[in-house]
Every structure is written in C-alpha cells, then in structure tokens.
Amino acid sequence: MASPILSLKRVNKSFGPVHVLKDVDFSAYAGKVTALVGDNGAGKSTLIKCIAGIYTPETGEFIFEGKPVTISGPRDATELGIEIVYQDLALCDNLDIVHNMFLGREEISGVTLNESSMESLAKKTLDGLSVRTVKSIRQKVASLSGGQRQTVAIARAVLWNSKVVILDEPTAALGVAQTEQVLKLVRQLADNGLAVIVISHNLNDVFQVADNIAAMYLGSMAAQVEKNSVNQNDVVRLITTGAQK
Amino acid sequence: MSQDLNIKQSANDWWSKVKAGQVGALPALLGLFVLCIVFGVQSSVFLTPGNLANLLTQAAAVIVIAMGLVFVLLLGEIDLSAGYAAGVCGALLVIMITEMDYPWYLAFPISVLAGVLLGAVIGYLVAQLKIPSFVVTLATFLAFQGLLLLLVGEGGTIRIEDPVILAVENKNLSVSYSWIFFLLTAGAYLLSGLLKFRKRRKAGLVDNLFKLWVIKTFILIAIGTIATWALTVERSNNPDLVSLRGIPYVVPVILVLLVGATFVLSRTSFGLHIYAVGGNAEAARRAGINVKMVRITAFMICTAFAAVAGMIFVSRANSISPTTGGSSTLLYAVGAAVIGGTSLFGGKGKVSDAILGGLVVAVIDNGMALLGYPAGIKFMVTGAVLLISATIDAVSRRGASTT
Numbered sequence: 001m002a003s004p005i006l007s008l009k010r011v012n013k014s015f016g017p018v019h020v021l022k023d024v025d026f027s028a029y030a031g032k033v034t035a036l037v038g039d040n041g042a043g044k045s046t047l048i049k050c051i052a053g054i055y056t057p058e059t060g061e062f063i064f065e066g067k068p069v070t071i072s073g074p075r076d077a078t079e080l081g082i083e084i085v086y087q088d089l090a091l092c093d094n095l096d097i098v099h100n101m102f103l104g105r106e107e108i109s110g111v112t113l114n115e116s117s118m119e120s121l122a123k124k125t126l127d128g129l130s131v132r133t134v135k136s137i138r139q140k141v142a143s144l145s146g147g148q149r150q151t152v153a154i155a156r157a158v159l160w161n162s163k164v165v166i167l168d169e170p171t172a173a174l175g176v177a178q179t180e181q182v183l184k185l186v187r188q189l190a191d192n193g194l195a196v197i198v199i200s201h202n203l204n205d206v207f208q209v210a211d212n213i214a215a216m217y218l219g220s221m222a223a224q225v226e227k228n229s230v231n232q233n234d235v236v237r238l239i240t241t242g243a244q245k
Numbered sequence: 246m247s248q249d250l251n252i253k254q255s256a257n258d259w260w261s262k263v264k265a266g267q268v269g270a271l272p273a274l275l276g277l278f279v280l281c282i283v284f285g286v287q288s289s290v291f292l293t294p295g296n297l298a299n300l301l302t303q304a305a306a307v308i309v310i311a312m313g314l315v316f317v318l319l320l321g322e323i324d325l326s327a328g329y330a331a332g333v334c335g336a337l338l339v340i341m342i343t344e345m346d347y348p349w350y351l352a353f354p355i356s357v358l359a360g361v362l363l364g365a366v367i368g369y370l371v372a373q374l375k376i377p378s379f380v381v382t383l384a385t386f387l388a389f390q391g392l393l394l395l396l397v398g399e400g401g402t403i404r405i406e407d408p409v410i411l412a413v414e415n416k417n418l419s420v421s422y423s424w425i426f427f428l429l430t431a432g433a434y435l436l437s438g439l440l441k442f443r444k445r446r447k448a449g450l451v452d453n454l455f456k457l458w459v460i461k462t463f464i465l466i467a468i469g470t471i472a473t474w475a476l477t478v479e480r481s482n483n484p485d486l487v488s489l490r491g492i493p494y495v496v497p498v499i500l501v502l503l504v505g506a507t508f509v510l511s512r513t514s515f516g517l518h519i520y521a522v523g524g525n526a527e528a529a530r531r532a533g534i535n536v537k538m539v540r541i542t543a544f545m546i547c548t549a550f551a552a553v554a555g556m557i558f559v560s561r562a563n564s565i566s567p568t569t570g571g572s573s574t575l576l577y578a579v580g581a582a583v584i585g586g587t588s589l590f591g592g593k594g595k596v597s598d599a600i601l602g603g604l605v606v607a608v609i610d611n612g613m614a615l616l617g618y619p620a621g622i623k624f625m626v627t628g629a630v631l632l633i634s635a636t637i638d639a640v641s642r643r644g645a646s647t648t
Contacts, residue, residue, distance in 0.1 A: 075533075092521045095520060106517060116444050117448070120449070
C-alpha cells in the first residue's frame, strides 16, 4: 500500500481517570475511503476529534504528508487541509447554499461580500462533485432534503482544496435513495484524490464504499485492514470482541 | 441562458419561495395597502398631503428604534430597554445643548456614543455572562427609566431651542431640494441594482430575478414620485402667513440609516454573520465566527439607533420629559419590526421591513385617531395586528420546515 497522507502513531487520550484512546494507530490514504467502525463508546468520535484539533491527545505522533505535525486546535487542522463534516451538519437553515459553504471564510472585495465570485466557486465545487440534484444554489438550506443538506455540508468541506475529509455518520438519518446518493458522493471525493474518513455503524454502507476498514474496540485499534481481505463477519467480530480471527 | 428565463418563471420562483415560508414583507405591504384604503374611504383627512407629512413625523422615532431592534431580533434576542435608551440619550443630548452649551454637531455624536456604550453593557451581559436578553433588558428597562428620571428631574421637562435639532421633525426640504433628493435616491437605487445584475451577468451567473426587480423598482419609483409630489403640495392652512411644503427632514435621516443598515446586513460579512448566528449559533461558532462579538455589536447598533430616535423624540416634542421613550414606544417598535416580517425566532428579517411595519403601526394610530376612536380601541386593534403578524411568522415557519 502507498504511504498514508495522514497517520497517527500510539495516540493516547484520557478524560480524567478514563483512558479513552489506548496507543491507537490509524492511517488515511489519498484517494481512498477509510471507514472507522466500532461500537458505541469505542473511541471513534474521540479519535476524529483529536484529528480535527478539538481534543489534544496526551501522547502520540501525527504524521501528515510524511512530516511530523502537531495539531493543537481546529485552526491547525484546517490549515493542514483537514475538514470535518459533523453528524448534525452545522448548517444555517436561514442562509442559502452559497453562504453556508463560505460561512466564516467569505470572499471579500473591499468591504463587501464578493457574491458572484463565491457563487461561481460554489457552483464549480458542486459540479466537480457531480451534484445535479440541487435546483438553485441560491435557495435556502431550509428547503433542502436530508441528502441535499449532507451534500452541501460535504461540498463545504472540499471547497478549500482540503486533503482529508472526515465524515461523521453521513448516512445515519437518510432514506435508501439518499443514502445511495451520499455514498456515491463519498466515492467521488476519494476518486477526486482526497483522503476520506467515514465513521459509520452501517456495515452495508462500509462494504459498499470503503477501501480500508479500521475497527476500534474499547479504546484500542483492533485492526486496520483492507476491505477485500475481510468479510462482514470478520468486521463484526472485530467490533464486538476486538479479536482478529 | 439568463435570457431564457421569462417573467412567469421568475414570478413562479418567487411564489414558491412565499409558499416555502419566506413571506417576507408581503403581509405588511398588503396590510398597509388595505389600511390606507379603509381609512382613506372613511376619513376625508387621511389621504391629504398634510396628514401624510404628519404620519411620517409621528412614525419616525418608533421606526428608527424598530430598525435598530432588527439587528437584535435577527439574533433571536430582544431589547426591551431600547425605548428608554432613546429617552436617556435624548436627555443627554438636551442637557449637553441647553445646559452645557455644546453645539449640536458635538452633542449628537456624543449622545449616540452613549447609546453605543449602553448597548455594549447589555451585549456583554447577554453574550459573555449568558443572561437571557429578556431579563437583562428588563433590568435595564427599569434602570434607564430611573436614569432618565434622574437626568430630567422629577416631573420636569427640559426645553430645547437648538434650531438644527428642532428642524429634523418640524422643518421641510424646499420643493426643489425635495425633488433633487428624490431623484438622487431613485437614481442611486437604480444604479446599485443595475450594477449588481451586471456583475452577475459578467460572472456568467443566472439572474432570474431581474425582471421582478424591474417591476419592483418601477412600483417603488412610482410610489416615491407620488409621495414626493404629495409632500411638495402646499399643506399650510394659511400659505400667505407660513408656507408648509416639502419632504420633512426626518425622511432623509431615516433613509441614510436605512441604506447604511441594509448595506451592513446584506453586503458585508458582519451582516452575514448576524444572520448565521440567528439561524444556528452553533454552526456559526464551528465556522469560526466570533459569536460573542457579533452579539455584543448587535446590541451596540440597536442602542445607537435608539439614540438617534431619542434625538427625533426631542425634536418632535421640543423638549425632553421623564416619559420620553416610555409607555408604548418600545412595544410599538417591536411590533413594527415583527409586523414588517422580522422573526422573533431570529435569522429572518430586513431593516426595510421595520419601516413598513412602523408605517402600519403609525397608520392605525393616525387613522383611528382621525376617525375619533378612543385610545382603548386603538391599542386593541394594534395588538390584534401584531398578533396576526406573529401568527403569519409562526405559520410560515411551519410551512418552511415541512417542505
């Protein structure tokens, strides 16, 4: 396998007396979808929050594009090109798609917003992701379906030439057709050359979209394996017992 | 492809927006229209130029407070003390001019600055200490009332004789300046709109609202022409003695505030951040917006507008009294903003809507007074209109969330 764009080595994180991450190793590869699976409380969310700079681990090494880095805040992660799409999407219903995509990082000319430049760039990004379901990118997010909202949230994450995109349960609240649509989008992201990390509880989705599967068990990385080398039963065993075979 | 989009399609787009709950200023506009017809038919005085000028000067202070309140309401907060903040700033203005002999051009900015400071205190308590704005401003409502009483003295009023301050509510632009003012305003509006659409065309973006904008602009300019004409008609009972014609000075004052506030809200990133914080504060925080600073600034803007309203109150009454900005002022202002289409839930509303809503409130007040209804009925009707607008807001939100 090629060398990973992002790899974590022996990461430890505790909250008071609770040891949440125990010597966790994890890698993400450009152009690949890495699924992060594990039962509730296995430490998936803590791990991605460490990557996104929301938590700072006590010990452990971060290697990004071959160089050791320290991520001590969300801004550091953003600057490296790591974007996270939260489960609750974090979109403003009352703003349109363009404004949501640029929120907090608006394009300014003089003192005013550069609306046409933002709109063109937003359109280009959505076209690049082969999104055709959105009627107008000037419509309010309130009027979008769950799948379309997920699309906007993902498009916002890739707008900034990001290199690693982390998706937290992107299909959790979606129906069948919309899940399909979002998984296609996830695949598209990886095909565009990004490293994609997907947290999911749905093994069908994982097997459909992932190249790599990283399974966590009680705060440790049980295994990170290639999808083709395992079947669903193996993954279930990893999640529930942490045992390889 | 922008040429293919015809008028029917853009009207359809707009109608689907309305159905999706983005009714905006439509109910207020319809309400204003209906009210004007009803009062115009019932009262022979209502639609006269004299009453039109009267209406504008009556409504001015409440409208300005409402415009400032929009910033706070957009965040889903409220400022109950804006009325008395106007009183306090007005009192400071009067005291500086009459007792300290400050010129108006020094006293007025200082009184606005005082408003900004009052707003900063409120904003700090709300944003930093996270006390609900309802409670904070209830407290400052009482405190400002007391401060005003202390400044003015119990039972007393302080008269003001500064000609410039008095002119705002009592004098008019000359007829030729009225028309020049109208032409400049209309020209600037046309130009800014055309430039915006040209920029979009250049960038190769769809502009399906262009034809709708043309219609809107045409109607606005028609209304503006009629209003300017009506205001330049002689409205004095005794023209030989004193001529009374032209646009009241307070109109350009409000227009400058409107243009400034609309520019900030719709063209700058600060404005976008206000909408974002009002729509989803957590999303705004995650996007890297300084939510606290946005909140504090909104309260500062709100009380700065209140300070301007204080000046208008003073100009209209020729004096300041311990009740200036009290009684129903603030409630009328909140009512004006809500009737205009600003949502109390935050995230939705425009400054121009506050003007519309303020006119609705003023028309009810003025029209019913002309028809000889007692104050009791007036309050009840205004209350009912406010309730109707709040219902429209709540129902349209439901419509928006189910589509």
